[in-house]
Amino acid sequence: MLPLITGATTDILLKQTERVKDPLAKEIQTLLPEMIETMHKEKGVGLAAPQINLSLRLAVAEVDGEALYLINPEITSYSQEKILFEEGCLSLPGEFFPIIRSEEVTVRYQNEKGLPKKLRATGLLAIVIQHEVDHLDGILIANRYQKQQKQKHKPLNKKYDRLA
Numbered sequence: 001m002l003p004l005i006t007g008a009t010t011d012i013l014l015k016q017t018e019r020v021k022d023p024l025a026k027e028i029q030t031l032l033p034e035m036i037e038t039m040h041k042e043k044g045v046g047l048a049a050p051q052i053n054l055s056l057r058l059a060v061a062e063v064d065g066e067a068l069y070l071i072n073p074e075i076t077s078y079s080q081e082k083i084l085f086e087e088g089c090l091s092l093p094g095e096f097f098p099i100i101r102s103e104e105v106t107v108r109y110q111n112e113k114g115l116p117k118k119l120r121a122t123g124l125l126a127i128v129i130q131h132e133v134d135h136l137d138g139i140l141i142a143n144r145y146q147k148q149q150k151q152k153h154k155p156l157n158k159k160y161d162r163l164a
């Protein structure tokens with residue numbers, strides 16, 4: 001099992017990651033199922049490489065039983081419609097923050113076969129993708145929360161124990 005990196009001031013969690021040059025490289029192909037396994041064990045719905053001490057632009061997510069491998073993901077559009085969600089993070093055990101995000105996003109990435117993909121995601125999946133891409137840009141929910149304090153939002157009455 002991959003060890004988790006935690007702490008709001010931990011350097012690797014706060015820095016920009018590097019692109020994955022070859023998604024088909026053996027190390028990456030070995031890593032992907034290990035990340036899924038670790039995410040399951042920790043009862044998360046997503047896991048980004050910095051959380052396991054790798055500064056790579058790579059994350060996994062699983063919502064509704066469907067595993068998603070996000071290699072070099074970039075969010076290319078954000079809906080104007082926002083949702084508020086109580087988010088947790090495997091890197092910040094026991095801490096939860098109400099985070100405002102777009103209800104829908106479009107993400108471009110390479111899948112586990114290295115193929116370019118484009119996905120339009122809504123609801124929980126959109127939240128998880130934004131949470132994971134934040135990790136890849138060195139942004140934790142604690143920092144995201146501080147930045148959004150002055151924005152208006154529309155609350156959503158759902159709470160999840162953990163996210164990524």
Ligand SMILES: [Zn+2]
Binds near residue numbers: 088089090131135164
């Ligand atoms: Zn997280």
